[in-house]
Amino acid sequence: MTTVVERVTKVVVDRLGVDESEVKLEASFRDDLGADSLDVVELVMEFEDEFDMEISDEDAEKIGTVGDAVTYIESKQG
Amino acid sequence: MGKLNGKTAIVTGASRGIGAEIAKYLAKEGARVIVNYSGSQSKAEEVVKEIEAFGGEALAVQASVSDADSVTALISATMEHFGSIDILVNNAGITRDNLIMRMKENEWDDVINTNLKGVFLCTKAVTRQMMKQRAGRIVNIASIVGVSGNAGQANYVAAKAGVIGLTKTTAKELASRNINVNAIAPGFISTEMTADLPEEVKAQMLTQIPLAKLGNPEDVAKAVIFLASDDSNYITGQTLHVDGGMVM
Numbered sequence A: 001m002t003t004v005v006e007r008v009t010k011v012v013v014d015r016l017g018v019d020e021s022e023v024k025l026e027a028s029f030r031d032d033l034g035a036d037s038l039d040v041v042e043l044v045m046e047f048e049d050e051f052d053m054e055i056s057d058e059d060a061e062k063i064g065t066v067g068d069a070v071t072y073i074e075s076k077q078g
Numbered sequence B: 001m002g003k004l005n006g007k008t009a010i011v012t013g014a015s016r017g018i019g020a021e022i023a024k025y026l027a028k029e030g031a032r033v034i035v036n037y038s039g040s041q042s043k044a045e046e047v048v049k050e051i052e053a054f055g056g057e058a059l060a061v062q063a064s065v066s067d068a069d070s071v072t073a074l075i076s077a078t079m080e081h082f083g084s085i086d087i088l089v090n091n092a093g094i095t096r097d098n099l100i101m102r103m104k105e106n107e108w109d110d111v112i113n114t115n116l117k118g119v120f121l122c123t124k125a126v127t128r129q130m131m132k133q134r135a136g137r138i139v140n141i142a143s144i145v146g147v148s149g150n151a152g153q154a155n156y157v158a159a160k161a162g163v164i165g166l167t168k169t170t171a172k173e174l175a176s177r178n179i180n181v182n183a184i185a186p187g188f189i190s191t192e193m194t195a196d197l198p199e200e201v202k203a204q205m206l207t208q209i210p211l212a213k214l215g216n217p218e219d220v221a222k223a224v225i226f227l228a229s230d231d232s233n234y235i236t237g238q239t240l241h242v243d244g245g246m247v248m
């Protein structure tokens, strides 16, 4: 069983080409991990696929850090 | 071998006129084509039959481009049947001509909603798939009057000029994902849209066209093939005039 954190980390590493050690919960996609705004949109799309859920545009705008993504996904998985 | 073998294309407003011709040309080049229409189901199905008759693949799908839910359904139907979206041709368009002083608010709104908002909604809807594919082509059918202006068509001209601006912005936003976005600005093309014009208006128009004749839907369709194929790999954000030299 892989955890949400592990799965989110893998998506981020694959998409942004960063080192796994950089993907900390407090890391901001844009400020710390070098993502541009289009990369963030794509990350959200990949989270949707990975976790088989829909993330609305409003919710997506609130996801700025790795931790935001993990918290959001965990809350939706209930 | 066609230039577009294995590609999937959506053509909005493909039941008649220029859109129908574009759909047939794309299919001749090997693309599987979604023939979108708003009301003319039997005409759209005729286009599909013509395509199937020469061995092409096509499907008619009803959707109004000005309605977001309807556009979402169009994209879902495309993915379900063909599994990818490589080419979007935003062609659906209407006219509600009037002088500004006489133009009713609903005439303004209808044209902006179909001709400009429709392009935005369809573009937004295909972007997700094209970004994932890391490839895509969007061709927007604008109009030469969107460049030059035209008395009696404030709503239409505003929408078409808007489409040209939208084309440039979409091109810039999506360039890093290998999605090329261009517009075509047709001049006077003989279709139902221009058939109703009085003879003296047509004669007057011809004096403005260096090549001294109206264009045909296939003149536009051939330009679409160019912008949808690998022949235009290094071209994005441009507006190609297909107008017999009217506006230079």
Ligand SMILES: NC(=O)c1ccc[n+]([C@@H]2O[C@H](COP(=O)([O-])OP(=O)(O)OC[C@H]3O[C@@H](n4cnc5c(N)ncnc54)[C@H](OP(=O)(O)O)[C@@H]3O)[C@@H](O)[C@H]2O)c1
Binding pocket: B012, B013, B014, B015, B016, B017, B018, B019, B036, B037, B038, B039, B040, B041, B043, B063, B064, B065, B066, B090, B091, B092, B093, B094, B114, B141, B142, B143, B144, B185, B186, B187, B188, B189, B190, B191, B192, B193, B194
């Ligand atoms: N003809 C010209 O000289 C000329 C010049 C410059 C630019 N253009 C542009 O070229 C494009 C095609 O023009 P055309 O002359 O071929 O027009 P047309 O013969 O009147 O055909 C218009 C097409 O758009 C479809 N349509 C209308 N509203 C729609 C909606 N809300 N959702 C989906 N489809 C819709 C129609 O479908 P239904 O049949 O189901 O109603 C039809 O297939 C337009 O964007 C037009 O502005 C034309």
